[in-house]
Amino acid sequence: MEVDHEKIRQAVRMILEAVGEDPDREGLKETPARVSRMYEEVFSGIQEDPEEYFGTIFSEDHEELVLVKDIPFFSMCEHHLVPFFGKAHVGYIPKSGRVTGLSKLARAVEAVSRRPQLQERITYTVADSIMKTLQPHGVVVVVEAEHMCMTMRGVKKPGAKTVTSAVRGAFETDPAARAEVFSLIGIGK
Ligand SMILES: Nc1nc2c(ncn2[C@@H]2O[C@H](COP(=O)(O)OP(=O)(O)OP(=O)(O)O)[C@@H](O)[C@H]2O)c(=O)[nH]1
Numbered sequence: 001m002e003v004d005h006e007k008i009r010q011a012v013r014m015i016l017e018a019v020g021e022d023p024d025r026e027g028l029k030e031t032p033a034r035v036s037r038m039y040e041e042v043f044s045g046i047q048e049d050p051e052e053y054f055g056t057i058f059s060e061d062h063e064e065l066v067l068v069k070d071i072p073f074f075s076m077c078e079h080h081l082v083p084f085f086g087k088a089h090v091g092y093i094p095k096s097g098r099v100t101g102l103s104k105l106a107r108a109v110e111a112v113s114r115r116p117q118l119q120e121r122i123t124y125t126v127a128d129s130i131m132k133t134l135q136p137h138g139v140v141v142v143v144e145a146e147h148m149c150m151t152m153r154g155v156k157k158p159g160a161k162t163v164t165s166a167v168r169g170a171f172e173t174d175p176a177a178r179a180e181v182f183s184l185i186g187i188g189k
């Protein structure tokens with residue numbers, strides 16, 4: 001489904017009126033259309049399935065850690081529709097013959113981020129989509145983010161970082177594997 005631009009434009013116009021603005025003044029005339037185009041972009045992940053990216057499989061023999069760290073992402077808090085953003089770190093231990101393209105890990109993060117979201121859901125959705133499609137020995141996803149809903153309003157705590165993790169397979173059962181990957185990720189450095 002495409003976004004309904006007409007509906008978004010009407011809604012933004014109504015919000016501007018409701019907060020006491022004049023939606024017909026020069027600076028705001030194009031705003032409903034701009035916001036609509038922006039929403040189409042930042043919510044494009046609603047139409048995407050992260051599992052589709054893991055169709056690219058290389059039959060390599062590598063059966064040790066693969067980690068793509070510091071993947072920047074931007075998402076929209078589903079409670080307030082303001083941004084939260086930060087970095088995601090995605091690692092997995094492939095089974096022989098089931099190695100995916102590195103960019104696909106970042107593409108999955110992007111697809112899942114571009115929706116009204118919770119940080120926890122981004123974290124486990126990426127982990128579970130890799131587990132399901134690549135069936136690796138293990139997966140770890142760590143996400144660190146700053147939430148504008150905690151920064152610019154409400155509790156107003158700029159700089160507070162939320163860290164979430166999802167560990168699956170070997171990273172759950174083997175403390176040494178988990179310790180190694182967490183130290184390589186080096187949260188907050
Ligand atoms: N678990 C979780 N909570 C989030 C996330 N993003 C925002 N929140 C929180 O969602 C909660 C919504 O709380 P409510 O009490 O329903 O809304 P509110 O009155 O606007 O809350 P305040 O932000 O405390 O002013 C807040 O505590 C936010 O910090 C997220 O990704 N994960």
Ligand SMILES: [Zn+2]
Nearest residue numbers: 077079080149
């Ligand atoms: Zn929020």
